[in-house]
Amino acid sequence: MNTKQTDKINILKAVTEFKTLFNNSEHLNLEAGGTIFPVNVAYQTYGSLNNEGTNAILICHALTGNAHAAGELSNAESDANAADDCLKKYSEMNIGKPGWWDNMIGPGKTFDTGKYFVICSNILGSCYGTTGPVSLNPGTSKAYQKDFPIVTVRDIVKVQYKLIRELGVNRLKTVTGGSLGGMQALEWAVMYPEIVESIIPIACPAKHSDWAIGFNETGRRAIINDPEYNGGYYSKQPSNGFELARMIAMITYRSDVSFNDKFRHEHINNKGSYYDKANLFQVQNYLNYQGKKLVKRFDANAYITLSDVMDLHDITYGRAPLKDVLGAVKAKTLTIGISTDILYYPHEQKEIASLIPAGRYAEIDSPYGHDAFLIEFEQMNRIIREFL
Numbered sequence: 001m002n003t004k005q006t007d008k009i010n011i012l013k014a015v016t017e018f019k020t021l022f023n024n025s026e027h028l029n030l031e032a033g034g035t036i037f038p039v040n041v042a043y044q045t046y047g048s049l050n051n052e053g054t055n056a057i058l059i060c061h062a063l064t065g066n067a068h069a070a071g072e073l074s075n076a077e078s079d080a081n082a083a084d085d086c087l088k089k090y091s092e093m094n095i096g097k098p099g100w101w102d103n104m105i106g107p108g109k110t111f112d113t114g115k116y117f118v119i120c121s122n123i124l125g126s127c128y129g130t131t132g133p134v135s136l137n138p139g140t141s142k143a144y145q146k147d148f149p150i151v152t153v154r155d156i157v158k159v160q161y162k163l164i165r166e167l168g169v170n171r172l173k174t175v176t177g178g179s180l181g182g183m184q185a186l187e188w189a190v191m192y193p194e195i196v197e198s199i200i201p202i203a204c205p206a207k208h209s210d211w212a213i214g215f216n217e218t219g220r221r222a223i224i225n226d227p228e229y230n231g232g233y234y235s236k237q238p239s240n241g242f243e244l245a246r247m248i249a250m251i252t253y254r255s256d257v258s259f260n261d262k263f264r265h266e267h268i269n270n271k272g273s274y275y276d277k278a279n280l281f282q283v284q285n286y287l288n289y290q291g292k293k294l295v296k297r298f299d300a301n302a303y304i305t306l307s308d309v310m311d312l313h314d315i316t317y318g319r320a321p322l323k324d325v326l327g328a329v330k331a332k333t334l335t336i337g338i339s340t341d342i343l344y345y346p347h348e349q350k351e352i353a354s355l356i357p358a359g360r361y362a363e364i365d366s367p368y369g370h371d372a373f374l375i376e377f378e379q380m381n382r383i384i385r386e387f388l
């Protein structure tokens with residue numbers, strides 16, 4: 001059998017499945033107050049769960065991510081409980097394309113699906129099949145939109161816990177993710193220490209910094225100030241403000257080195273007039289493209305909801321000082337920082353590692369900034385393989 005045939009066989013199929021949790025008899029009690037019921041969850045799994053339910057790995061996605069962590073989508077998918085079907089928009093744009101961590105998940109890869117049962121669920125408050133602002137509110141039969149309640153990382157983890165237990169998981173070999181995904185991994189170690197063997201939080205803080213909150217606030221304000229936002233009750237995406245929010249965020253996800261190397265102060269048409277404002281700089285064109293691309297597949301209220309989730313992230317809130325909270329973590333821990341991350345600086349991950357008894361720190365050396373955890377797979381695979 002030639003290499004191409006082998007590769008074809010080893011390609012994972014990505015299929016989103018759904019479960020309804022927290023029904024009328026068991027509501028999801030939210031940390032900030034109030035309840036949600038039911039909660040619909042979209043998720044994907046890869047590999048097989050062993051008879052003991054002890055070989056599972058949970059992958060947690062970042063702000064605009066989803067359950068499609070690995071494998072190729074072969075069909076368009078749909079969220080039957082959404083007024084605005086963002087899952088369908090995403091899947092139609094990504095048929096035949098691999099998931100966002102496909103280089104890490106699969107047969108013989110770091111998260112080996114021949115050995116592990118890998119789970120990735122869309123998080124509470126998002127718009128890709130799990131209950132969030134685009135979902136139909138059972139009390140009104142209309143989309144929640146701006147009325148979706150305040151949720152936190154801890155609420156997200158409660159839903160994930162309920163899901164994995166429904167799937168028969170009794171123990172997690174590791175919980176990992178980058179950015180908002182890493183915040184979830186940290187909360188898992190604090191909230192459910194009895195079932196978490198290890199965590200790998202990547203490019204994330206123990207508490208959202210004022211620096212990062214500042215960036216999120218500018219993005220939210222861009223959306224809210226768009227007249228089409230209509231107080232959060234819009235009939236179409238407030239594209240101008242939403243695009244601007246994404247453009248702001250994209251700058252924080254990269255670094256000056258990566259931008260300068262990629263765009264080199266060049267215009268779209270270097271033979272055109274240097275002073276023609278229509279002849280955009282390449283970096284302007286790139287940011288415009290990224291803004292428009294997100295608007296086609298995501299929801300503005302979900303973006304605001306999840307940026308608020310990040311701002312509220314504080315592993316110590318309502319608990320104890322940081323050294324005590326992290327000092328009580330029993331899970332073996334690998335925190336990974338990125339050398340050029342200007343959103344969550346490496347010193348934040350180093351602090352986490354230093355305070356967890358079984359903690360260690362590793363760093364990705366990359367010019368790509370915060371997004372390096374979605375790019376530098378050779379380094380990621382080496383670092384995590386050594387840890388696992």
